[in-house]
Each structure stands twice: as C-alpha cells, then as structure tokens.
Amino acid sequence: MKFYDHKKIEKKWQNVWEKSKIYQTRKEAKGKKFYGLIEFPYPSGAGLHVGHIRSNTAMDIISRKRRMEGYNVLYPIGWDAFGLPTENYAIKTGIHPEKVTKTNTDIFRKQLKSVGFGFDWSREIDTSNPSYYKWTQWIFLQMFKKGLAYKKKTEINWCTKCKIGLANEEVVGGVCERCGGAVVKKEKEQWMLAITKYADRLDKDLDDVDYLEKIKLGQRNWIGKSEGSEIDFKIKNSSEKIKVFTTRADTIFGATYVVLAPEHELVEILKSKIENIKEVEKYIKEIKNKTDIDRTAEDKEKTGIELKGIKAINPANNEEIPVWIADYVLVQYGTGAVMAVPAHDERDWDFAKKYNLPIKVVIEPYFVKKAGSDAIRDNEPFIERNAVVCVVKHWQEEKYLCLKWKKNDWQGFVVGGIEGNESIISAGQREVTEETGYKNLKFVKKITETIHSKFYHEIKKQNRFAHFETLYFELKNDERDEIAEEEKNIHEVVWVPKNDVLSFTLKDEDMNYIWKRFIKEQPYIDDGIVGNSDKFNGLSSLEAQKQITKFVGGRIVSKYKLRDWVFSRQRYWGEPIPIIHCEKCGYVPVPEKDLPVMLPKVKSYTPTDNGESPLAAISKWVNIKCPKCKGSAKRETDTMPNWAGSSWYYLRYVDPNNKKEFASKKNLKYWTPVDWYNGGMEHTTLHLLYSRFWHKFLYDLRLVPTKEPYQKRTAHGMISAEGGEKMSKSKGNTVDPKDIVETYGADTLRVYEMFIGPFDQTVVWNTNSIIGSRRFLERVWKISEKLTDNKKGSSLIIEQLLHKTIKKVSLDIESMNFNTAISSMMVLLNEMEKNEINKKDFKMFLQILSPFAPHITEEIWNNLGENKSIHISPWPKWNESKIVDEKVKIAVQVNGRVRAEIMITKDMTEESIKEMALKEKNVMTWTEGKEIKKIIYVPNKIINIVA
C-alpha cells in the first residue's frame, strides 16, 4: 500500500462528496430529523482561525453520527456579514463593504471546505444579502406595528472612537467592548426594542430548555429578576408621592431617609419647594458630566445632597424623614427611588455614616443550627431562654477569653442564662466569674442587637430558642476566684490571640457573627426577626415583608435589571431601518411590498461628526414621499446593529430561498426547534438572549411553532495561544489552520483539536503535540494492511475491546467528551496492532472514527471494497453481551491499602471470592495475628479486608 498522502486523499473525497451531495439535507420534510447549529462566523479579514475549527468540528461529528443513525440532518452554514470591522476596513481602503464581504466569505468558504465539514452548502445564507435582510426588516416592521419598536430620546452610551451608540451590553467596564474607547452619555433619539416586555418569559421559559446550567445562570443573572414591594411615601405638604422599590419591606420601620436618583423627575416637580435648589442643581450637573468610567470606578465614594424643605412620610410609622438625592441610586432601575435603611443595607449604611444620618435597627439576627451535634432535633419543643454572650479582653494582651467545652466539640465565648430580675450586665459579670473565675470586669458596650438562636443543648438535652444579648467587657487585672469543680469538668478556659479568634469560633455561626461585628462595625443585611416595629415585632423577615407591604398599601412586584435594547446604529454597513418620517403622519413603516429597503451606494462611509449615519448625507435616498399622505418625508437613516441578522438566521436555514415568507410554515414545523446549538459563552447575554426574544415575538404572532428557538445549548472553550494569552493578529501569535491542513492534513487537525482537552474548557494550543494525532492516523492507515480475512475471527481481546470502544465513543460524542473518545480509539488501535483483527471488525472501527477523520476513513473504507460512502453507512451498534468480562482482575486491600490482586471469574460467588482473597500470601502476611472485623466486596472492583 502507498504511504498516507493526506493532500491527495482529502482533495479527492472533498470533490466526490460535493458531486454526490451526501451532506445535503433530504428535501422531503419527513422522518426523524436532526438540526445541528453552530454560530455562523463573521467573515473578518483575519480568516478562519483554529477556534472556529474546534466548535465546527464538534457539531460536525455530532451531525455525522446522526446522519449515520438515520436522521435527516440539517447542518447549515452562513455569514454574519454586517458589522463594524468590515465597515472600518472600507473607510480605510475605500473598497465597498459588499466587495470586502465577498472576498472574505470566499476565503472562509474555501477554508471551511478544506477541513471537510459536512455542511449543506446549498443553504448558505448571508445577512448582508438583500434577499436575506428584506426579512430582517420585515420582522422589525412587525415589532414596530406591535409597539415593541419605538423611538426614544435617551441618554445613550456613546463611543467617542467608533462614533456610535452602544447597547448596555456592549459597554464593558465603562469602555467600548469593540475598540476600548471611552464611552460617554449622549442624548440621542434612538430606536429601541422593548425586550423588557419579555423579561419574565425569557427568565421563566429557561426551565423548559436543555441549556448548560451555567448558561441558564448567566441569562438569569443578566435578566436580573427580583421580587419586592412598591411602596408610596407621601411628601409633606404636597400631593406628590415618592414611589420606592424595595425587596426588604420588613425593614421599613428602619427607613430613616429616602433617596432619589439625581435624574428623578420629582426633583424638577418639587423645585419650588426645595430650599437649597441652587446647590442641588449644581450637584446634578456635576453628576451628569461624569463618564461611565468615573461613575463605576471601583472604590468610589457615594455622594449626595439633601433636598432641604422636603420631607417624606414613612407610611409604616408616619415619621417625617429627610429626602436626599444621591449618585448611588440609579434612575433606570426599579422606581429610581429607595427608602434607605442604613441598619440593614450596606450602601445606605455607608451613606448614612458619611452624612451622619440616623441608623435604626429593626432586624435582629436569627440563626438555626441545622447540622452538627447541636443541630435542632425535629419534633421536640423549644425551651426559650434569655441569655448573654460575653466577649472579654485580657488585662494586658490582645487576647480574648474563650471556653473549650469538654463534652462536645463546641468552643466559643462565655455564654449563660439571665436569672430572675438580674440586669444583663450583672448576668454577664456573674457568668464570667462562675465559669472562669475572673472578677474585675469593666463593661464597655453592647456589641450587637439581640441575637436569636435555635440549637440543641447537648448537656441539658433539649431544643433551645435563645435570645442573646452580646456584651463586651475588659478585665482590669488577673484577680480570680477558684472555679467550682462542676464548671471545671464542663469546660477549659483558653486565652485566644485576637487573630486566632475567628478560627477558634469558626464552627459556631453565632459566635462567629458576634466576633465579626466586634472587630468591624457593619450592618446586618440578612433576614432575621423583626424588632422595633410595633405590631410586627417577632415576625420572620419573609412573613413581615408580606404583612407590612399590605399594611402600608404597597404592591408586590417584580423588577428586572434587563433594559430595553438600543437598536439604532449611526453607521452604513447594516440593515436600513425601514421607517419613513413624515411631518404629518409621524413614523410610517415602509410598505411591505417596498421591502427590502436597499442600502444605497455611497462614496464615504465615515460617520458624520454630528453623530448622524453616513446615509443622512445622501439626499436623493433620504427624501421620499410619505406612503400615507404622499407628502414630502424622509427616510430613517439609522441602521440596525449586527445582532439583528443573527437573531433569526436559524429560521432562514430551513427555507433559505423562500421569496414569499421568511420560511414556510411546513419547513418550520418540521425543522424547528434547533435540536442542538453550540456556541461561545460570550454570547449568552447578547445573541442568545436577543434571538430568544425575537423568536418569542414571532411565536406570539403564530409565525413560528415553538416557544423557544433552541432545544439544547452547549458551549465550547476557547483556544489560547501557546503562551496562554489570547490569540490575536496584533500579537502575532495566531495559528492559521491552512498551514496545519497543508502539513498534517485536515483529518489530523480535526483529531488534534478534539483531543487537545475537554471541549468546554479553554485549552492552550500546542503545535508540537499535533504529531501525536498524525501518528495515530498513520498507524490506522498502516494497520489496514494486516487485516485478516473475514473467515477468521478477530481475537477475543479485540472483539471485546471493539465493542467497549463503540459504546464509549457513542456515549462520549453525546456528552461532548471528544478527547476521551479519541483516547479510547487509540487504546483500541494499540491492541489491534498486537492482535488479530479481521476486516469486518476493522470496518466498525473505521465507522466510529469517521466523524472525526472523514477523509482517511473514507479512503480506507473504499480500498476495502465498499462502494457507498462510509458517511452514510449505519452507525455501529455495540453488543452488550460481548462487553462483559469473563475474567476480571480485582484488587485486594487490607485496611484500605492494596496488598494483592486476584483473578476472579464471572460465576464465582462472593463467598468464594472472599475466601480466595484471604488465602493470598501477601494478604496473610498483613492480616497475621489480627482479627478480621469486616470484609467489603465491591463486585468486579475491589475487596477490602478490615482487620
């Protein structure tokens, strides 16, 4: 046989496949189907990189397996062609973006084909093609008609470098996600999409889809659903009210002031009543001039100013409280106003400390022991006790008095009950003296509010519900009484250095909390028991939230972090927004028969300095007759963001050439939802959320048959450069797949990229390791020469291992553990080299390898006399009975250490296996003179003798 000439083989089969169209989807919408999707690439000038290959190969393998399993497979590809890099390149070179796109997609197509992906090329789409973006515009118009697309003058994020408005999602850390340029606030009329109307469903319907948990979590965090109460605070001597949103209505009695966002409309309304209006206006102006970077700077101190002369009335207790405006309250979230409860909120706490505002405690910490020896016992009554916890400082050193209990593993500060009419201070003093002997205590302060704790008292053998006062004493000297014998038996007195106290009290949540509060003054922000709140005292936080909201006439509502989507771009290379501005009729949609609104040819693509799109300069295109009144009107000159085309592309694939609809009902019904969508984690909050939103909108119009676009979503890890840093053209550390394909072949590249490491994790590219994958394929090539005839069976070892491998590879592909699938095939190959294997069995091996290495397997398959393609042959099935081992080697442990190995057969009883183990020479040495207490046998794995 000839040597393995990858160039010849790969070229040959790529041509054959193209002619025979084996990867084309079956036309008739019948039978079981599989729709596998990858994120279509942005055809940048940099060309395809190794990261694309990784994710494309993964879905290629899955699709190929499905095809062999008899599914009608749709694995399509296209181009996410609109976007900034192409436009910027056009500005620089003067070459039309359309031409740039054409050049780039040609390169991408050629590259993708050279790697042997099984795409259905007859369904290729391009978002910048008018036949495609006609439907992007059409969907936008449906949104406009339903009021979901609206124009709004907003403060937008303006990138000073790209000269475009950015969606919130595109601002990362206060700078432009794309270019890293400074982002400032700018007032601009922008088209918006009301994604927030779908916030609740976008959150809830995640329950019904099979996405990786971390993807769901990412989406949920981004949507940021939060349930709470809306409560009105009346303003004294005014008919106006301040509506606040809070998730902690249980703390309302502790609300000592109200804060509005600086942009809050009430400031303007109440202007005449604000005594210090000049300073207030000055403050607001300062805030507005700040960039996002300043506003989000890390340890930025909160600022604010009181609205003098304005008082709000706390609806819970009718107290008059001051009203402030401050930069830590965001106008976009909730109601743009908060009730400040400094005792139970970190931000309010910081602010109150800075401006000397009152702090009122209304929630008392509450701990329940749920684990450990002092965990509460179910079904036993609680005995209530008032008690003290005493933190006592050493008379000289930085050490604190602690007790180590002898009967259990509890350790902490001095704790004891309050007796009769005793004051808490004398109770504390008495307990310290009784338990430790120390006498001369100076009371300094209470450390916290009352702490409530439920636990099991191990000495008294009862459930306790204790209410602790926490006291801080300093010892004046070492004078000490004799400790009673009884106390001595219970615990040991220990002086713990300040830095070690935390680890000493670690096991006990209450002690731990007291200490933390002792060393650092801070608010208690968790749930607890309500106090200081009239008739609500004693309720749990949760219960109080409901009751108090009702009591003050509030409403339970949900709020979301998600904002509406800024959909306008003042750029050329995007879909024109199909709207006409008529002075008489307002915003008029372009009639559907006039779609698509084509991008006009322009000479210069540079955005204008006043922030208008380059389209605005083409008066011939802009000026138009109003379709309604026929009067003079102007076209919208903003274009759509490049998230638009990718929000529905998976729908177009099912019917890419349809001229009447974006896709036919019949095809949609058969093909959607996408069965499996793989893509990058970086798209979970942008593309994935946007497309789910569009899909749900189309579903509401009965235009698509499913609620969700993607049934299953997984994510790949990235490939970083050899130093571990990101691959980038500027760093010059990119790897061009083309070079690898030439030197080692597409099959080697594919196998290597799947073998490199766990698919969902970031991996480091290592060109030196590729040789391993190449050697593997070369050995596969060579071994096909030594196959025995089918009349002779393969050796038993091979037969068993083959079936094990078929099983492992089949399952590993499903769970995307491609690296272990390949390693198991390597193991099989190693054995095949040493043992007899016949053609029939070897062909099964070729079949399971074929999704990974489609060319070489096809060539060998063909050489072995097969006429039809391996890629449409049926996926091999493993035979479970062939996998079962007749004989197994198991380990024999003595006290958890391996001391011997024994061979057992399938039919041996547990008893005989144990007997056999005990007779092993080395086992006998280790068990000699010892009593055998227990023998644990785990079938086919291990036997452990405890002696």
Next chain:
RNA sequence: GCCCGAGUGGCGGAACUGGUAUACGCGCACGACUUAAAAUCGUGUCUCGCAAGGGAUGUGGGUUCGAUUCCCACCUCGGGCACCA
C-alpha cells in the same frame, strides 16, 4: 465585593453514581534498524528507598472500611457581574 468554573507527573490531560490515581497523547531516556541522522519500532518514565515499604491529586480539617470525587475553612488562577435597593 458578589456569582460561576478550575487546581492531578516535565507538559496537555484521564479516573463511570466514593472503589487498584496518573488512561491516552506530547516530551524525555535507553535499545533496535541506519555509515549517520530523521522517520519508524521496542522498553522505561509521579516520588523517596537496595529492598520490604512509605509519601503524593492546591493547603488544613472532617465524614468513611476506603476520598481526585462528599462536607467545612482557606490559598491560587480563569471567567462573568459590578452601587440593580
């Protein structure tokens, strides 16, 4: 600060629901073939120890006959969010 994820040989990594840690690959060493080198094939390769044995899965503790796997605390790295009331 908060939320995810990960720490295993020289390197990439494997280990099913707790059951013989280090599969598979790279690299390295030695050997065969060769005038020689490359390629290929074979053998070896966590570590201490002559051996019997012992020690190692980021660190410290816990549960268990048995822990890379479960629990607690901490450290380091990667990613996401960042005043969201």
